[in-house]
Amino acid sequence: MNEKKTYSISELASEFDVTTRSIRFYEDQQLLAPARRGQTRVYSSQDRVRLKLILRGKRLGFSLAETRELFELWDETTTGSEKQLNLLLVKIAEKRAELEQQLKDIAMVQLELDSAEARCRETLNEIQQKQQTE
Numbered sequence: 001m002n003e004k005k006t007y008s009i010s011e012l013a014s015e016f017d018v019t020t021r022s023i024r025f026y027e028d029q030q031l032l033a034p035a036r037r038g039q040t041r042v043y044s045s046q047d048r049v050r051l052k053l054i055l056r057g058k059r060l061g062f063s064l065a066e067t068r069e070l071f072e073l074w075d076e077t078t079t080g081s082e083k084q085l086n087l088l089l090v091k092i093a094e095k096r097a098e099l100e101q102q103l104k105d106i107a108m109v110q111l112e113l114d115s116a117e118a119r120c121r122e123t124l125n126e127i128q129q130k131q132q133t134e
Contacts (some may be wrong), residue, residue, distance in 0.1 A: 007043040009034075012051055026054055029064055031071065061095050 004042065013020045027041070028031045031054055034041040043051075057067045070091075073084035 006035075006046050007048055009041050011044065012043055015048075016051060016055055018051075018055065023051065026051065026064075029068070031064065031068055043075060061098070062091065066091055 004092065007015075009020045009023050012018075012023055023032065032043070032047050032050055034043045034047055036042065053071075054064070054067055057070075058064075070084060070088060073081060073087060076083075
């Protein structure tokens with residue numbers, strides 16, 4: 001009764017709403033390391049947690065290289081490390097700075113669009129008025 005829970009690739013794909021191809025890609029990138037029973041991949045609870053973290057990192061904008069770096073630090077000890085947490089805090093700060101810059105860039109583009117739209121409307125209005133007086 002002390003058996004560890006294992007998962008098939010299709011179970012994980014279904015649970016996390018990703019393709020089996022994506023999971024195999026993460027394995028190719030050495031982010032997951034399932035055991036094998038013949039040709040069948042057998043994923044552990046740790047692999048399941050890693051897949052969850054990969055997908056969460058992806059949603060947060062972390063590259064797979066950044067995720068790998070965090071995993072490597074975690075693998076150095078059995079419980080993670082201060083080094084890993086400090087690196088994660090740095091990565092979070094970097095992502096925040098990127099998002100803040102993107103927000104500024106979006107605001108600037110919106111202002112430029114507003115200005116272009118106003119000029120277009122003004123010119124169109126002038127053309128229409130000119131046509132009415134002819």
